[in-house]
Each structure stands twice: as structure tokens, then as C-alpha cells.
Amino acid sequence: EPEVTQTPSHQVTQMGQEVILRCVPISNHLYFYWYRQILGQKVEFLVSFYNNEISEKSEIFDDQFSVERPDGSNFTLKIRSTKLEDSAMYFCASSAPGYTFGSGTRLTVV
Amino acid sequence: KNQVEQSPQSLIILEGKNCTLQCNYTVSPFSNLRWYKQDTGRGPVSLTIMTFSENTKSNGRYTATLDADTKQSSLHITASQLSDSASYICVVSPSGNTGKLIFGQGTTLQVKP
Numbered sequence: 557e558p559e560v561t562q563t564p565s566h567q568v569t570q571m572g573q574e575v576i577l578r579c580v581p582i583s584n585h586l587y588f589y590w591y592r593q594i595l596g597q598k599v600e601f602l603v604s605f606y607n608n609e610i611s612e613k614s615e616i617f618d619d620q621f622s623v624e625r626p627d628g629s630n631f632t633l634k635i636r637s638t639k640l641e642d643s644a645m646y647f648c649a650s651s652a653p654g655y656t657f658g659s660g661t662r663l664t665v666v
Numbered sequence: 667k668n669q670v671e672q673s674p675q676s677l678i679i680l681e682g683k684n685c686t687l688q689c690n691y692t693v694s695p696f697s698n699l700r701w702y703k704q705d706t707g708r709g710p711v712s713l714t715i716m717t718f719s720e721n722t723k724s725n726g727r728y729t730a731t732l733d734a735d736t737k738q739s740s741l742h743i744t745a746s747q748l749s750d751s752a753s754y755i756c757v758v759s760p761s762g763n764t765g766k767l768i769f770g771q772g773t774t775l776q777v778k779p
Contacts, residue, residue, distance in 0.1 A: 612764035657709035
């Protein structure tokens with residue numbers, strides 16, 4: 557069964573550093589998403605991406621965040637100048653329209 | 667504000683027993699309501715998807731119901747197994763074409779032998 561692949565599975569970064577989280581969506585899917593889940597809290601929508609542009613973003617998704625589909629297969633989330641409160645699981649998903657989530661990247665900001 | 671609330675927050679049952687999880691939502695209008703299973707440290711996995719016109723949907727030992735008038739849904743798990751231990755999350759997709767999902771906080775189910 558097709559999968560959404562996320563790398564790395566764990567990332568530890570120093571506060572203030574930039575991180576890039578990577579995702580390979582299912583190949584024939586057209587819609588791409590990033591969600592995050594802070595430990596012990598609910599999964600929260602960050603951003604949706606369609607036709608090479610952001611279609612919706614939450615209030616969490618401020619100027620610190622950006623997304624890109626650089627080469628037609630990868631879908632990335634960049635977090636600039638990371639803060640302690642950015643520590644969370646970040647999930648990528650794709651849909652067409654059936655939704656599939658990746659296994660997540662656990663980001664720890666120290 | 668669009669919200670999804672679940673109860674109970676956690677539940678412990680014995681292997682082989684049945685259980686029912688509840689979900690109330692205020693998302694309106696909505697496109698569909700989903701139930702996901704999430705193991706610790708893993709991504710959510712879809713169990714059922716129902717549109718606003720559907721009342722019930724089954725997937726093996728999982729049966730979801732939906733009452734769009736009262737904005738309530740339930741997930742019934744039959745003959746529980748140890749592997750059912752996980753978080754069960756009610757998720758609503760608002761109408762519109764962005765595909766955004768709104769998650770509940772989940773019910774943590776523990777199945778004991």
C-alpha cells in the first residue's frame with residue numbers, strides 16, 4: 557500500500573537554528589498538508605498546499621514557517637529560528653482526496 | 667469556533683469486551699467525519715469516513731455512527747484485542763476545498779488481558 561514517507565524520524569536542534577522537515581507524498585496525490593502535535597495535545601493543522609501554492613494556513617503558520625515542493629516529489633516544511641515551543645511531532649499528509657499521514661518527525665528544540 | 671470534543675478522555679477495558687467512544691462537534695458546515703487510530707509516536711491511521719448523509723459505517727470490528735442533527739458521532743469497538751490499545755481520534759473536515767482536518771483530543775484506550 558502506498559505510503560507517505562517522512563525524514564528524519566527524529567531531529568534535535570539548538571534553539572535559533574533552522575530545520576527542514578522532509579516528506580515524500582503518495583505519487584498521484586494532489587493535496588499536501590503539514591500538521592503538528594505537541595506532546596499530550598491534539599493534532600493541529602498548519603498548512604495545506606495545492607497546485608504549488610498554499611491554499612490555507614492556520615494562525616500557527618506564521619513567518620517562521622514556510623513550505624516548498626522543490627522537485628515535484630518532495631514536500632518540505634522549513635522552520636526558521638526555532639523556539640523551544642516548536643518541539644512537537646510534525647506530520648505530513650497527502651490526499652487525492654483520500655487522506656494518508658506519514659509516521660511523523662519528532663522535533664526537539666534544546 | 668469549530669471544535670471537536672471527545673469522551674471519555676481515557677478508558678480501560680478487558681480483552682474481549684466491547685466499548686463505545688463519543689464525539690461531539692460544532693464544525694458547520696462539514697464535509698465528512700472520520701475516526702482515526704493513533705499508536706504512540708505514529709501517524710494517525712484512518713478507520714472510517716462518513717459524509718453528513720451517512721448514519722453508520724463499519725470497518726471490521728469498528729462501527730461508527732453519525733447524527734448530523736445533534737452533531738454527535740460514536741465509535742463502537744467489538745471484541746477488543748490487546749492491539750486495540752491506542753488513541754482514537756474523531757476528526758471533522760469542514761466544507762470547502764482545502765482539505766483541512768480538525769482533530770479532537772482523542773480517547774486513550776487501554777485493553778488489558
